[in-house]
Amino acid sequence: MTASTLISPPPNQALRDARLIGGTVLALVAWFAIYWQLQPFSEWVVANLPIEQGSHLAEAIRFFVFDTPKVLMLLTLVVFAMGMVRSFFSPERTRAFLAGKRKGLGNIAAASLGIFTPFCSCSAVPLFVGFVSAGVPLGVTFSFLIAAPMINEVALGLLFALVGWKVALTYLVFGLTVAISSGWVIGRLHLESWLEQWVLDVRSGSVDLPVGHLTIADRIQAGIEALKDIVGRVWIWIIVGIAAGAFIHGYVPSDLLASIMGRDTWWSVPAAVLVGIPMYSNAAGIIPVVEALLGKGAALGTVLAFMMSVIALSLPEMIILRKVLSMKLIAVFVAIVGLGILAVGFLFNALFA
Amino acid sequence: MKQVKVLGSGCKRCVATAEMLEAQAARLGVPISIEKVTDYAAIAGYGIVSTPGVVIDGKVVHAGGLPKTDDVAEWLTAV
Numbered sequence: 095m096t097a098s099t100l101i102s103p104p105p106n107q108a109l110r111d112a113r114l115i116g117g118t119v120l121a122l123v124a125w126f127a128i129y130w131q132l133q134p135f136s137e138w139v140v141a142n143l144p145i146e147q148g149s150h151l152a153e154a155i156r157f158f159v160f161d162t163p164k165v166l167m168l169l170t171l172v173v174f175a176m177g178m179v180r181s182f183f184s185p186e187r188t189r190a191f192l193a194g195k196r197k198g199l200g201n202i203a204a205a206s207l208g209i210f211t212p213f214c215s216c217s218a219v220p221l222f223v224g225f226v227s228a229g230v231p232l233g234v235t236f237s238f239l240i241a242a243p244m245i246n247e248v249a250l251g252l253l254f255a256l257v258g259w260k261v262a263l264t265y266l267v268f269g270l271t272v273a274i275s276s277g278w279v280i281g282r283l284h285l286e287s288w289l290e291q292w293v294l295d296v297r298s299g300s301v302d303l304p305v306g307h308l309t310i311a312d313r314i315q316a317g318i319e320a321l322k323d324i325v326g327r328v329w330i331w332i333i334v335g336i337a338a339g340a341f342i343h344g345y346v347p348s349d350l351l352a353s354i355m356g357r358d359t360w361w362s363v364p365a366a367v368l369v370g371i372p373m374y375s376n377a378a379g380i381i382p383v384v385e386a387l388l389g390k391g392a393a394l395g396t397v398l399a400f401m402m403s404v405i406a407l408s409l410p411e412m413i414i415l416r417k418v419l420s421m422k423l424i425a426v427f428v429a430i431v432g433l434g435i436l437a438v439g440f441l442f443n444a445l446f447a
Numbered sequence: 448m449k450q451v452k453v454l455g456s457g458c459k460r461c462v463a464t465a466e467m468l469e470a471q472a473a474r475l476g477v478p479i480s481i482e483k484v485t486d487y488a489a490i491a492g493y494g495i496v497s498t499p500g501v502v503i504d505g506k507v508v509h510a511g512g513l514p515k516t517d518d519v520a521e522w523l524t525a526v
Contacts, residue, residue, distance in 0.1 A: 185496040186510055212497070212511065219456070219487050224496035296491045319513070417487065 111311035118314050129167055136160035154344025161336045161382055165252065169332065169378060170325060172251030177320025178313045183210045185221055192230045192238070197281045200234040205273035208241030218411065222418050226289070227296040233281020240431060241273035244406040248324070252381040257388060264442070265398060272402065272434035279430050288423040331379030339382035348390050355392035362396045363439035367432055370403025380404050395442025402435045449479045449523065454490045454500035457483075460513055461499040468501070471519045479523070 136159040145152050188211045192204055218239065225235040245266060254262035286294070308316075342351075355362050380401050387397050412424055419427070451468055455461025465481055472479045484490060484502075493502060497511030501522070508522050 184511060189496050220490050220498050221496045223487055223491040224494070227491055228494075292488050296488050 111309065114311045114314050125167065125171060129164075132160060132164050132167075150344045152344075154340040157343040157386070158336055158340040161339065161385075162333065165256070165332055165336060165378070165382060166325075166329065168252060168255045169248065169328070170321060172247050173324045174317040174321045176247035176251075177317035177324075180210060180212045180320065181308055181313045181316040183207070183212065185211055185224075188238070189225055189228055189230060192225070192234055193228050195230070195234060197231055197233055197278060200231060201237040201274045201277045201281070204230075204234045204238040204277065205241040205245075205270050208238045208273065209245050209247075211238075211242065218414055219417055222415070223293055223296055226293060231281055232286055232289075233277045233279070235277075236280045236427065237273050237277025240276055240406060241270065243411070244273065244402060245269040248328070248378050249381070249405065252378065253384075256381055256385045261394065261398075265401075268398070268438045268442075269402065272406075272431065272438060276427075276430045276434050280426065283426070285423055285426065288420045288426075290418055290420060293418050328378040332382070335379035336382040339386035342383065342386040342390060346390060351387065352391035355387065355396045357393040357395075357443045362393070363399050363436060363443065366396050366400035366439065367403040367435050370400050371407045371428070371432075372409055373404045393443045394446050395439040395444075398442060399435050399439030402438065403432070406435070407431055449477060450504050451479045451481045452484050452502040453481065454484045454493060454495060454502065455498035456487070456490075457485055458498065464499040464501065464513060467514065467516070467519055468523075471516065472523055475520060475523055477523045 136156060139159050140152055140156045141147070143152070143155065145155070188207045191207070192200060195203060222235060222239065225238070226232060250262050250266060253265055353359065355366070384397050384401050387400075388394065407428055412428070415424060415427075449472075451472075453461055453465045453468065455464070461483070465483060468479070468481060490498065490500065493500060493507055495507060495510040499509075499513075500507060500511075501509040501514060503522050509518070
């Protein structure tokens with residue numbers, strides 16, 4: 095290999111890069127053009143259906159016809175943008191940064207990095223083992239592991255677009271608080287001996303990956319790949335979530351929800367957390383439901399507690415984590431995170447009274 | 448003969464990565480032997496945190512996500 099091939103990319107690659115960047119700009123313009131037409135389009139569809147206008151069915155259909163393309167398009171944009179941002183982060187680099195960090199500050203750094211570091215629940219186990227064996231404290235690892243799935247671009251982007259920036263910001267702040275404080279508490283309890291024995295025996299080598307220089311075209315490529323991967327996986331959840339939201343929007347009477355999930359019902363927050371644990375959905379599927387529940391007068395704290403519980407505490411993830419954690423440690427994890435979410439729910443309902 | 452190891456728990460992308468390595472090796476005429484490492488302790492022992500990982504002749508060259516075709520060709524042809 096000669097030095098010159100490294101410096102100047104071959105001409106066909108330059109052409110490919112230019113095409114990629116141009117195509118991205120065009121796609122963005124088309125995205126905005128289509129997006130502004132969605133509302134009139136859904137009105138038109140419902141107006142032309144042979145059903146009674148203003149009926150429950152018409153309301154449900156309107157919600158579905160408008161929300162499905164809207165949510166899918168927003169998701170596409172958010173995932174693409176975050177895919178580009180995430181190409182600046184990698185779990186290996188995050189780990190190197192967190193290794194040996196003090197508790198407290200380490201928990202804050204871990205939870206914040208959890209937002210940006212690419213994470214998929216299928217690599218939760220190697221990630222956990224890799225962190226712990228490289229000297230990242232257990233509590234700091236947990237802060238990362240709680241924040242990564244709960245506060246991600248999909249959750250924040252969709253909350254921002256569908257429910258408003260205030261709710262998105264509060265979700266971010268309180269999600270971080272739950273991740274930081276739960277990790278801190280777990281760290282204080284010194285539960286290292288509750289890990290499975292083989293995890294403690296792993297001596298991980300440190301790895302020095304060759305860091306390739308990424309061009310803007312490479313980052314666009316990373317965005318497109320994130321898009322294919324994530325949207326390809328979650329679109330079905332979204333359709334199901336929107337259908338559930340449409341049903342709530344059209345058929346569930348407001349009084350019923352306000353009495354069950356309203357502010358004055360003290361048990362609604364714990365009930366929302368408990369109901370959320372066995373449910374498994376990702377942020378994309380749950381947010382249309384959140385939107386519909388809020389529209390029907392459910393209290394914000396209760397709905398956020400429900401959403402955090404569904405996303406952050408799920409049975410499939412616990413089954414995966416059982417490979418590295420003892421049952422006792424999983425129970426502590428669920429209890430602490432559950433309590434944190436509970437506190438967020440109550441606090442919210444009290445604050446936004 | 449290059450000793451290639453694909454590290455990963457058998458997720459979809461790990462399988463795709465192994466297939467990609469095989470296809471590129473065949474195209475370039477590089478003889479390789481591929482081994483899939485699925486044991487979590489062994490994977491962590493290589494020092495990676497995200498899968499799939501690729502190890503060539505004992506050296507970790509990749510971690511996390513599908514590798515790029517150009518990179519794969521470069522790993523396989525590097526002396």
